[in-house]
Amino acid sequence: xxxARNLTKRYGDKTAVSDLSFTVKPGIVTGFLGPNGSGKSxxxxxxxxxxxxxxxxxxxxxxxxxxxxxxxxxxGALLEARSVHTGRSAxxxxxxxxxxxxxxxxxxxxxxxxxxxxxxxxxxxxQFSLGMGQRLGIAAALLGDPDVVxxxxxxxxLDPDGIRWVRDLLxxxxxxxxxxxxxxxxxxxxSLTADxxxxxxxxxxxxxxxxxxxxxxxxxxxxRVRSPQADEIAAGVAGADVTVTPLTPGVLEIEGLVAxxxxxxxxxxxxxxxxxxxxxxxxxxxxxxxTQGELEFHAHSQLEEAAAA
Amino acid sequence: MxxxxxxxxxxxxxxxxxxxxxxxxxxxxxxxxxSTVWSLLVAVVFTIGLSALVPAVRMHHLRPGEHIDxxxxxxxxxxxxxxxxxxxxxxxVISAEYSTGMIRATMTAAPKRLAVLWAKAVxxxxxxxxxxxxxxxxxxxIGHAILQPHGQAVAFGAAGxxxxxxxxxxxxxxxxxxxxxxxxxxxxxxGGIALFAGIMFVLPPLMNVLPTSWNNxxxxxxxxxxxxxxxxxxxxxxxxWEGFGILxxxxxxxxxxxxxxxxxxxx
Numbered sequence: 089x090x091x092a093r094n095l096t097k098r099y100g101d102k103t104a105v106s107d108l109s110f111t112v113k114p115g116i117v118t119g120f121l122g123p124n125g126s127g128k129s130x131x132x133x134x135x136x137x138x139x140x141x142x143x144x145x146x147x148x149x150x151x152x153x154x155x156x157x158x159x160x161x162x163x164g165a166l167l168e169a170r171s172v173h174t175g176r177s178a179x180x181x182x183x184x185x186x187x188x189x190x191x192x193x194x195x196x197x198x199x200x201x202x203x204x205x206x207x208x209x210x211x212x213x214x215q216f217s218l219g220m221g222q223r224l225g226i227a228a229a230l231l232g233d234p235d236v237v238x239x240x241x242x243x244x245x246l247d248p249d250g251i252r253w254v255r256d257l258l259x260x261x262x263x264x265x266x267x268x269x270x271x272x273x274x275x276x277x278x279s280l281t282a283d284x285x286x287x288x289x290x291x292x293x294x295x296x297x298x299x300x301x302x303x304x305x306x307x308x309x310x311x312r313v314r315s316p317q318a319d320e321i322a323a324g325v326a327g328a329d330v331t332v333t334p335l336t337p338g339v340l341e342i343e344g345l346v347a348x349x350x351x352x353x354x355x356x357x358x359x360x361x362x363x364x365x366x367x368x369x370x371x372x373x374x375x376x377x378x379t380q381g382e383l384e385f386h387a388h389s390q391l392e393e394a395a396a397a
Numbered sequence: 398m399x400x401x402x403x404x405x406x407x408x409x410x411x412x413x414x415x416x417x418x419x420x421x422x423x424x425x426x427x428x429x430x431x432s433t434v435w436s437l438l439v440a441v442v443f444t445i446g447l448s449a450l451v452p453a454v455r456m457h458h459l460r461p462g463e464h465i466d467x468x469x470x471x472x473x474x475x476x477x478x479x480x481x482x483x484x485x486x487x488x489x490v491i492s493a494e495y496s497t498g499m500i501r502a503t504m505t506a507a508p509k510r511l512a513v514l515w516a517k518a519v520x521x522x523x524x525x526x527x528x529x530x531x532x533x534x535x536x537x538x539i540g541h542a543i544l545q546p547h548g549q550a551v552a553f554g555a556a557g558x559x560x561x562x563x564x565x566x567x568x569x570x571x572x573x574x575x576x577x578x579x580x581x582x583x584x585x586x587x588g589g590i591a592l593f594a595g596i597m598f599v600l601p602p603l604m605n606v607l608p609t610s611w612n613n614x615x616x617x618x619x620x621x622x623x624x625x626x627x628x629x630x631x632x633x634x635x636x637x638w639e640g641f642g643i644l645x646x647x648x649x650x651x652x653x654x655x656x657x658x659x660x661x662x663x664x
Binding site for chain 2: 157174176181184191202228260281
């Protein structure tokens, strides 16, 4: 369980995280979603006590991270930025971490095997590909058999095989009853891996919902219509809850009506339809819409501030 | 690489992070990076190698009837180079963790932070001490063997010689930890090395711009001049151990500033 309450973190005059509150529950995979630069990594650094918040508080299983006498047994973390000395071998990297907690050497071999780095374990980590680096980071995160696993962009640089492996691993960890919190800027990846979503933009909470609920709440009904009488149809469907967007001459996107309603309207007036498609909004688009709105909101409010000044 | 998913094997929890465990971890870090091995090798090789080369060259140019007054200084000429390698490595021991990002892994494993700084200082200091005290003694006996036939050697039993040789090892140890402290303050390799070299090697000649009386009053108290008293036989403003004590004070101050900053700053 991770609990963040009103977390705010500023770097100079830039606010990275703003009044952020959320709870990450055990037994499920929670996705932490936001565009690049939205404050995901900062939030994770705050959870791990690497950075101190300007205000607010974050605890892991009820305690501050730094108050754990053996933190690697409680929390395992993979941070987005590489956290490995490039001159040290993968094996020795894990060994230095294991030794801080008195974790025996066989555990290091066990983890190297788990992430599939046996053949390169004695090579310098600086020579690793991005994908191998991610596997090493995951091994480091799981070294202490932690109850809580925090992974920042774990699938970055992994091949499709590796991505599937991480996805299965995370689900297995959640099934063990662990708390699994992973960030990504890719909605498509989240929709396959996560059970619950926390979405942020510009350091603020945008959504906190189950994946199903998120899709339901943010999916929109858009119907694409192609017709030589597009203008007439546009005029015909016009109403308070209906938005019509002409794409190209003869093609409309109509939001607020289902395909059946538009088809019946066309039949009634004898309009010719060349195309009538109900478009399902994907999670990716819902996310883009949502975060785009957040970006625009900020751009507007800055303009307004500038105008008021 | 495999894509099969084994569940994560469970692990018997092994208890808390202790200072002793951090010593072991830092020792593993130190010995598992090539730059460490190379820097320390350079320090040992120069200390021992120059103890043969410098006295041999000096004896070759010895004028008839000349009596040199600084045989120990000739013998320990390599210490001048060793201190650069050891100070720079001291900076690197901590600054490389920042430049590579390793510091984030280190500080998540030991979030109390200060214990990591102590562990680094102790492990690095003891490593330098264990290498450089024997190196200084070996250097002495090599230099002695070259100077002796010319009647120019200082006896091992002469007043201050053993102190100077042990002192050479202690001096390099504290210089190494001083570099580590500066590296921990600056958290940047280039900046740390520049600061170390500036304080040690640029500041002393700069003192010449001061009025002579000021220069004479202040210079003996600079880290380099004060610290080197412990490996000199001739007299000076400060006694050997006073000078060494002053170097220790600079080092403790650097570590104290580093400790305060480590607690306060974000990693």
